[in-house]
Amino acid sequence: MEQTLVILKPDAVRRGLLGEIIARLERKGLRIAALKMARLGDEILREHYAHHAGKPFFPGLLAFMTSSPVVMMVIEGLDAVTVVRDLCGPTNCRKAPAGTIRGDYGMSQQMNLIHASDSLATARAEVARFFRAEEIHAYDRADVPVVYAADERGH
Ligand code: CMP
Numbered sequence: 001m002e003q004t005l006v007i008l009k010p011d012a013v014r015r016g017l018l019g020e021i022i023a024r025l026e027r028k029g030l031r032i033a034a035l036k037m038a039r040l041g042d043e044i045l046r047e048h049y050a051h052h053a054g055k056p057f058f059p060g061l062l063a064f065m066t067s068s069p070v071v072m073m074v075i076e077g078l079d080a081v082t083v084v085r086d087l088c089g090p091t092n093c094r095k096a097p098a099g100t101i102r103g104d105y106g107m108s109q110q111m112n113l114i115h116a117s118d119s120l121a122t123a124r125a126e127v128a129r130f131f132r133a134e135e136i137h138a139y140d141r142a143d144v145p146v147v148y149a150a151d152e153r154g155h
Contacts, residue, residue, distance in 0.1 A: 002080040003033060004117045005126035011067035011111040018071055021101055021114060025075055029147035034074035034136045040065055048129060057110060064110055072130050073149040078155050081123050113128060
């Protein structure tokens with residue numbers, strides 16, 4: 001099963017949308033392998049958003065991401081990286097289709113509620129950036145036999 005990193009951003013925290021967003025991930029059949037709240041510092045955010053350094057929105061992005069605590073999660077499931085990205089929808093909430101998290105709850109390009117890793121390689125690096133191995137938990141959801149067919153469970 002793949003693991004992907006999710007960050008529920010300060011707008012999700014301050015708008016009281018944590019429960020709704022986490023419920024969507026859970027109801028999809030994804031497993032929460034790790035979950036914690038923390039206020040992120042400049043250093044880890046500069047590393048996390050290194051590919052956006054120099055872009056005009058970068059200073060605003062740092063200010064936004066440090067404006068309140070965030071909730072970080074490791075989400076696990078078959079093809080979890082793609083599945084979670086699809087649940088989020090595209091970056092700009094105004095263009096995100098109805099039915100996606102950004103499409104249903106947001107109006108902004110910056111304040112887009114949720115971050116999810118964009119590839120398996122990125123997910124590995126991002127999980128390791130935000131979580132120590134002992135913070136990631138192995139357990140089985142009770143509904144696995146009715147969420148996945150037998151031949152899908154081993155993947
Ligand atoms: P995400 O795709 O998770 O990671 C980069 C973040 O930068 C993105 O979410 C938005 O929060 C923000 N972002 C991306 N593009 C813009 C933009 N054009 N203007 C403001 N913020 C942006």
